[in-house]
Amino acid sequence: MLKKLLAILTVTFAMVGCSNNAEEKTEVVIKEKVVSVKQVQNMKKDKNIVLMDTRSYDEYNGWDIKGNKINGHIPGAVNYPVSALKDGEVEKALERKGIKNGNEIVLYGDESKIMADILMEKGYTVSIFDKGIEKWADNSLPLEKLKRYETIVPVSWVKDLLDGKKVTHYDGKPVKVFNVGWSEDGKPHKEGHIPGSYWMHTGWVEVGPLWNRVSDDKIKAEMEKLGITTDTLVLVYGDPMAAARFGVIAKYAGVEDVRMINGGMKAWKDAGYFVETEMKDPEPVKEFGATVPQNPEVIVDLSEAVELLESKDSDLISIRSWKEYQGKISGYDYIKPRGRIKGAKWGMAGSDSWHLEAYRGINQFHMRPYTEIQKMWSDLKINPENHLAFYCGTGWRASEVWFYAQAMGLDKISVYDGGWKEWSEKDETKDKVLKGEPKNLNEESFLD
Numbered sequence: 474m475l476k477k478l479l480a481i482l483t484v485t486f487a488m489v490g491c492s493n494n495a496e497e498k499t500e501v502v503i504k505e506k507v508v509s510v511k512q513v514q515n516m517k518k519d520k521n522i523v524l525m526d527t528r529s530y531d532e533y534n535g536w537d538i539k540g541n542k543i544n545g546h547i548p549g550a551v552n553y554p555v556s557a558l559k560d561g562e563v564e565k566a567l568e569r570k571g572i573k574n575g576n577e578i579v580l581y582g583d584e585s586k587i588m589a590d591i592l593m594e595k596g597y598t599v600s601i602f603d604k605g606i607e608k609w610a611d612n613s614l615p616l617e618k619l620k621r622y623e624t625i626v627p628v629s630w631v632k633d634l635l636d637g638k639k640v641t642h643y644d645g646k647p648v649k650v651f652n653v654g655w656s657e658d659g660k661p662h663k664e665g666h667i668p669g670s671y672w673m674h675t676g677w678v679e680v681g682p683l684w685n686r687v688s689d690d691k692i693k694a695e696m697e698k699l700g701i702t703t704d705t706l707v708l709v710y711g712d713p714m715a716a717a718r719f720g721v722i723a724k725y726a727g728v729e730d731v732r733m734i735n736g737g738m739k740a741w742k743d744a745g746y747f748v749e750t751e752m753k754d755p756e757p758v759k760e761f762g763a764t765v766p767q768n769p770e771v772i773v774d775l776s777e778a779v780e781l782l783e784s785k786d787s788d789l790i791s792i793r794s795w796k797e798y799q800g801k802i803s804g805y806d807y808i809k810p811r812g813r814i815k816g817a818k819w820g821m822a823g824s825d826s827w828h829l830e831a832y833r834g835i836n837q838f839h840m841r842p843y844t845e846i847q848k849m850w851s852d853l854k855i856n857p858e859n860h861l862a863f864y865c866g867t868g869w870r871a872s873e874v875w876f877y878a879q880a881m882g883l884d885k886i887s888v889y890d891g892g893w894k895e896w897s898e899k900d901e902t903k904d905k906v907l908k909g910e911p912k913n914l915n916e917e918s919f920l921d
Contacts, residue, residue, distance in 0.1 A: 581605030727767025816919025
């Protein structure tokens with residue numbers, strides 16, 4: 474128990490008495506030289522102790538924001554950035570991380586004192602491992618990180634890149650930044666955007682009534698109109714689902730380097746960066762540089778989705794709300810059938826068809842800490858070794874999860890483009906559906 478450990482450590486207690494006119498504060502700080510790396514290692518043996526990284530989502534993922542050559546986090550640590558406290562719902566955030574009343578929490582990160590005050594007010598036993606990540610790195614101990622963290626980029630990196638500063642994970646290729654959403658005239662873009670970025674309406678690359686991607690020839694033409702070649706570094710932000718939808722189609726087409734801006738416009742504004750309102754059109758290019766698609770495996774269609782369901786080494790993952798999965802609602806005013814694809818596994822999503830809380834941080838714009846996604850998938854019996862094809866209603870939510878999956882290092886991943894709308898309306902598959910709560914979640918078979 475951490476309490477026994479604290480008993481043999483030099484601990485500084487600063488307690489301010491409370492009264493009607495004074496706020497009660499309790500501070501527990503472990504002095505830097507007292508807590509050894511060895512002791513932190515031993516803490517992991519006690520399941521009641523939680524090691525919490527209070528730095529940014531991006532630093533936890535692996536970005537060296539401070540330039541101290543630290544990429545990642547101490548193995549086993551959960552991530553709750555101090556910056557996320559302003560988004561409220563502390564109890565909900567702790568619950569998402571598996572933290573319960575009675576857990577003892579050890580914090581590290583420059584602003585851990587702020588987090589400590591909040592947690593102690595809620596009754597938790599809290600300690601601060603001062604300069605913990607630096608001490609850990611100084612001892613050449615391993616750090617964990619998001620495998621392809623460079624594909625989920627922080628706004629500070631984007632700012633430096635656009636300002637012409639030298640940045641890591643960049644080889645000098647042409648850059649295009651796109652603010653993506655659903656608006657022909659770009660109204661969200663006119664209200665404020667990252668300077669130099671361009672508006673991208675998803676309706677230019679997907680078409681009704683199924684809202685699948687447009688033809689390969691039209692995708693190629695759109696890439697050229699937007700000034701994109703296969704060698705362009707494409708950065709996307711805006712509505713995270715819409716940004717991912719465009720990003721997946723660009724990747725399918727053949728753009729080899731497509732990345733999401735973590736936190737998008739909210740993170741940009743929170744950082745205090747300048748916001749532009751002037752609308753500009755990108756300069757077109759004459760040639761995309763390759764036939765489309767160059768990466769056909771990124772997107773699967775109806776016949777391929779059926780093949781995946783028939784295979785023991787593949788899974789179709791439903792990124793839809795629980796009510797949609799059970800068939801209580803369709804989730805859309807333009808989709809009438811309700812239910813789920815027979816044999817598909819539920820991958821969680823959000824409260825409705827327009828939200829994706831299960832895959833985002835508390836503020837709903839950053840990627841959720843990847844270790845929490847891994848735990849969620851494990852609990853749902855989703856095997857990351859299988860070929861995973863994500864689907865939703867028409868592709869937006871599934872595309873966002875695809876982006877996170879590839880950042881986590883998964884290679885055998887796809888988006889089933891047609892999703893529930895296509896499956897439920899096509900003659901060959903519309904009867905292969907299920908409704909109601911499954912008897913055993915994620916154990917249903919397409920072949921039964």
